[in-house]
Amino acid sequence: MVWQNSWAYSTRTIWVKVMVHGDDxxxxxxxxxxxxxxxxxxxxxxxxxxxxxxxxxxx
Incomplete structure (x- = not known):
């Protein structure tokens, strides 16, 4: 079994912040x-x- 972790910001994380805090x-x-x-x-x-x-x- 293989385990992998990544602690860097991904584009998905950044996009969620934009969707939560942004508007038109x-x-x-x-x-x-x-x-x-x-x-x-x-x-x-x-x-x-x-x-x-x-x-x-x-x-």
Whole structure:
């Protein structure tokens, strides 16, 4: 009989965390999982269509 253990994170483990803590708009992880919390804010560049960007973000 053969026994095998793996203590590394697998893609299945990561996917479960995403499914539990995420929705259609974002992924919010608890502090024990993500020690550093980040918020990404889009800053338009020069001649970017600001109204289109804002509408896309609010949808």
């Amino acid at each position: 708009k974002s992924l919010v992880l608890p502090p024990k999982v993500a020690a550093i919390q980040v918020i990404v804010v889009h800053v338009p560049y020069k001649d970017a269509e600001v109204k289109e960007i804002i509408n896309a973000q609010t949808e």
